[in-house]
Amino acid sequence: MSFSGGRNGASAAHGRSSLKAIDSRNSTFHKPAHSSSPSSSSSSASSSFKSKTLHGSSSRKIATKDGGGVPGRVRVAVRLRPRNAEEMEADADFAECVELQPELKRLKLRKNNWDTDTYEFDEVLTEFASQKRVYEVVAKPVVESILEGYNGTIMAYGQTGTGKTYTLGRLGGEDPAARGIMVRAMEEILAEVSWETDSVCVSYLQLYMETIQDLLDPSNDNISIVEDPKTGDVSLPGATLVEIREQNNFIELLRLGEAHRFAANTKLNTESSRSHAILMVQVTRSMNERSFPYITENGGNSFLSKNIKPPIVRKGKLVVVDLAGSERIDKSGSEGHALEEAKSINLSLSALGKCINALAENSAHVPVRDSKLTRLLKDSFGGTARTSLVVTIGPSPRHRGETMSTIMFGQRAMKVENMLKLKEEFDYKSLSRRLEVQLHKLVEDNERQQKAFEEEIERVQVEAENRISETERKFTDALEKERLKCQKNYMESIKKLEEELLVSQGKNGSAVMAVSPKESLSKREASSITSSEEISNLKKSLEKETLLKRSADEDVTNLRKQLSQSRLLESSATSEILRLRQLLENESRQKEKLEGEITTLQSQLLQLSFDADETRRRLDGGGSAYVPEGLESATLQVRHSEHNEPEDGEKASVAKLSEQVGLHKILSLLEADDADVRIHAVKVVANLAAEEANQEKIVEAGGLMSLLNLLRNLEDETVHRVAAGAIANLAMNEVNQELIMAQGGIRLLSTTAANAEDPQTLRMIAGAIANLCGNDKLQMKLRAEGGIKALLGMVRCGHPDVLAQVARGIANFAKCESRASAQGMKSGRSLLIDDGALPWIVQNASTEASAIRRHIELALCHLAQHDVNARDMINCGALLELVRVSRDCTREDIRLLARRTLSSCPAFRTELRRLRIDY
Ligand code: ADP
Ligand code: MG
Numbered sequence: 001m002s003f004s005g006g007r008n009g010a011s012a013a014h015g016r017s018s019l020k021a022i023d024s025r026n027s028t029f030h031k032p033a034h035s036s037s038p039s040s041s042s043s044s045a046s047s048s049f050k051s052k053t054l055h056g057s058s059s060r061k062i063a064t065k066d067g068g069g070v071p072g073r074v075r076v077a078v079r080l081r082p083r084n085a086e087e088m089e090a091d092a093d094f095a096e097c098v099e100l101q102p103e104l105k106r107l108k109l110r111k112n113n114w115d116t117d118t119y120e121f122d123e124v125l126t127e128f129a130s131q132k133r134v135y136e137v138v139a140k141p142v143v144e145s146i147l148e149g150y151n152g153t154i155m156a157y158g159q160t161g162t163g164k165t166y167t168l169g170r171l172g173g174e175d176p177a178a179r180g181i182m183v184r185a186m187e188e189i190l191a192e193v194s195w196e197t198d199s200v201c202v203s204y205l206q207l208y209m210e211t212i213q214d215l216l217d218p219s220n221d222n223i224s225i226v227e228d229p230k231t232g233d234v235s236l237p238g239a240t241l242v243e244i245r246e247q248n249n250f251i252e253l254l255r256l257g258e259a260h261r262f263a264a265n266t267k268l269n270t271e272s273s274r275s276h277a278i279l280m281v282q283v284t285r286s287m288n289e290r291s292f293p294y295i296t297e298n299g300g301n302s303f304l305s306k307n308i309k310p311p312i313v314r315k316g317k318l319v320v321v322d323l324a325g326s327e328r329i330d331k332s333g334s335e336g337h338a339l340e341e342a343k344s345i346n347l348s349l350s351a352l353g354k355c356i357n358a359l360a361e362n363s364a365h366v367p368v369r370d371s372k373l374t375r376l377l378k379d380s381f382g383g384t385a386r387t388s389l390v391v392t393i394g395p396s397p398r399h400r401g402e403t404m405s406t407i408m409f410g411q412r413a414m415k416v417e418n419m420l421k422l423k424e425e426f427d428y429k430s431l432s433r434r435l436e437v438q439l440h441k442l443v444e445d446n447e448r449q450q451k452a453f454e455e456e457i458e459r460v461q462v463e464a465e466n467r468i469s470e471t472e473r474k475f476t477d478a479l480e481k482e483r484l485k486c487q488k489n490y491m492e493s494i495k496k497l498e499e500e501l502l503v504s505q506g507k508n509g510s511a512v513m514a515v516s517p518k519e520s521l522s523k524r525e526a527s528s529i530t531s532s533e534e535i536s537n538l539k540k541s542l543e544k545e546t547l548l549k550r551s552a553d554e555d556v557t558n559l560r561k562q563l564s565q566s567r568l569l570e571s572s573a574t575s576e577i578l579r580l581r582q583l584l585e586n587e588s589r590q591k592e593k594l595e596g597e598i599t600t601l602q603s604q605l606l607q608l609s610f611d612a613d614e615t616r617r618r619l620d621g622g623g624s625a626y627v628p629e630g631l632e633s634a635t636l637q638v639r640h641s642e643h644n645e646p647e648d649g650e651k652a653s654v655a656k657l658s659e660q661v662g663l664h665k666i667l668s669l670l671e672a673d674d675a676d677v678r679i680h681a682v683k684v685v686a687n688l689a690a691e692e693a694n695q696e697k698i699v700e701a702g703g704l705m706s707l708l709n710l711l712r713n714l715e716d717e718t719v720h721r722v723a724a725g726a727i728a729n730l731a732m733n734e735v736n737q738e739l740i741m742a743q744g745g746i747r748l749l750s751t752t753a754a755n756a757e758d759p760q761t762l763r764m765i766a767g768a769i770a771n772l773c774g775n776d777k778l779q780m781k782l783r784a785e786g787g788i789k790a791l792l793g794m795v796r797c798g799h800p801d802v803l804a805q806v807a808r809g810i811a812n813f814a815k816c817e818s819r820a821s822a823q824g825m826k827s828g829r830s831l832l833i834d835d836g837a838l839p840w841i842v843q844n845a846s847t848e849a850s851a852i853r854r855h856i857e858l859a860l861c862h863l864a865q866h867d868v869n870a871r872d873m874i875n876c877g878a879l880l881e882l883v884r885v886s887r888d889c890t891r892e893d894i895r896l897l898a899r900r901t902l903s904s905c906p907a908f909r910t911e912l913r914r915l916r917i918d919y
Helices: 012-029 032-036 057-062 085-090 131-148 164-169 181-192 247-267 339-360 372-376 397-413 428-514 517-620 645-661 663-669 675-689 692-700 703-713 717-730 734-742 745-755 759-773 776-784 787-797 800-822 838-844 850-864 867-875 878-888 892-904 906-915
Strands: 070-073 075-080 098-101 106-112 115-120 123-125 152-158 199-208 211-214 276-286 295-298 301-304 312-322 386-393 417-420 424-426
Touching (some): 075 131, 106 397, 115 397, 131 152, 131 276, 199 372, 386 397, 663 692, 663 703, 692 717, 692 734, 717 745, 745 787, 759 776, 800 850, 838 850, 850 867, 867 878
Parallel strands (some): 075 123
Antiparallel strands (some): 070 417, 199 211, 276 312, 312 424
């Protein structure tokens, strides 16, 4: 591809120079990162900025979970300002110094009357380009990315008067078509976000002479940049942050900012063209509804799904930068500034140029830290943001030099490759809130059900008892009645029979005595006739009696039947009661199960709070959850900073939970069969152990023993890490230190350390041993059981946090030794030297990591206190380190201690004289 044969009829010489320009551009396109980028193709003349950049669903798909990112080159557009009235007049006779070929995305810069250079950009915007089109090709893809949760930067670079502020900052009050990028971007953001779940906050700042001023609060005129040491993210916590809900408020804010900028510049005797204006828009969007499948309803019972996922928030930050004019200012101070000031004015802009050069050339060192602007834009160039740059130029041939340098800046910026990363976080707080609500609901439902069942059982029982006693009463009445009736009948019949018998006997006797035989015979005949009548009468009444008795028997049988029926009834009522009892038992089993679930929920909630704690601490750059900082740690505790109220709230909920569930129960879970439960339990115990108030209770309840057993019996590294952290915290207390030693803690910790891979596990173990090192009474035992060797063994991992704990342990040990020597309780060489600690001490004495160095310096001073160590210290170079400490240590007390030690030890004095070193 050759551009040399331009329509200017270029000479061979000019052809070469044109090719050079194109080549440099071409090399931009052939960088490997570009070819892998979906946005690298620029062949289609009609494709816009937008269509070439990565946005929409594809970016979400690629750049999520793995924490990686997608390549996204800095996109650069060039915009030409129309001639103004003055130029119309003054340059009327001259051709413009640039010629644009927007359809080819090319710009030709006239070198002189016969020679031009050609440059290619991502977009070429002519003097006729509307503000709407400029927004669409330069800003819209960036704004869309912000809404998806990426960071983004839109920046204008160019000579004063070429239209940077026109492009970015026009409010368009008088003419809506004139609205600039800031106004249009906010319109698009506000149209897209939802007020229930999302928020939009704005800061507006000015950077002038390496000072950041708050344009929303002029009294706030020296804002500092804060950098997260872990993630490297920069922020301006001191800047005013205003939540925006309506476009009008935003316009008002921009107006206010502009007014303050004008006032500030008047006061500083400068113009806005010398300062950088920076607008920051933080868009936070909650992904809640899309990712919260944690509870399923199942016939009135809730079951936890195994994988609770907290809701997710995405935080995209848009930075819009209206840079100071790129023209060189006269360093002699023609604007009334001294030379130093003039340098300072230019510092940020020239540092930006240097960084972009370094990035474009893939240089190993990018001097980001040279200026505030480059620190602020760390993420925009070579970082994780999507960045669009618009370089503005004027048409006048009088400013050809400046135009040229602006174009070259743009060309270099096109080579900068960023790695776009989704800014996504878990929203633990809202998950915790929702779980808590769910938990309360479960508890209440359960209570209501329980109460209703108890009432039902009572009702059925009373009813059955009433029925039984009623039946019994009826039965007894009927029986009694029947018995009386039978008795009466019977008595009556007997009476009758007796009477009849008497009557018949009386008749027979008198007849025998008073009549003659004949009479007697005839009488006898007659009487025998009456007797036989009576007999038949008697027979009749006997039959009647028999009948009566039979009917009475039947009645009795009937009553018996009734009795057995009511017995049956009674037994069915009893079985009903039994059934209900069964139901009640089932219910209470169900209740127990629910309570179990609640405990699980609580422990998972706790786990989440714990994770959230850790995450937050990591984000805040705070150190350990378990191992305290500082040398005199035997009395130190990890404390949360006071402003961190939600954490206190979570701590309180852990404490409350431990009250509810009971410490013994939690400790018993340490031996649970289920690995998940064990991990949760040990995390809970670790969290409790971080609070001094709980430590005694934990030890009393046998927690220390259980934690040591975990190290002894399990091989899970997470368990080891958390258990060691808990032990480290318990090891802050002198009584516990003795207990740990007595239970073989040193050997256990050493073995665990020898097998551990994770630096955090090693950090916890080193922290625990370091605490034990500070106990005067345990020195000999600790050393005998290999404590010092274990500490030195851990330096193999090289992690600074681990090294800091090792150094702290050594310093603690050395301090105890020097105390014992001073009290005449110890003679002979330091055990640290015996165990070979000295070479490591010397090797790390001048490390850059202050957390390590501080301890080592102190250890050196303590070792040097005792003359018997002097020879070894001289032999392995520790003396020279001590001299350095006496000169350079930032802590005055240590410096003085080192100096005193040097002058009080005769062996050191002699050696220093020999080496001709003054101290
Ligand atoms: P800078 O911020 O780069 O110093 P300005 O944005 O203040 O430049 O523009 C300088 C002048 O040029 C202003 O009067 C502005 O209205 C005018 N101007 C800049 N760009 C354009 C454009 N594309 N169309 C019309 N006028 C423009
Ligand atoms: Mg301006």
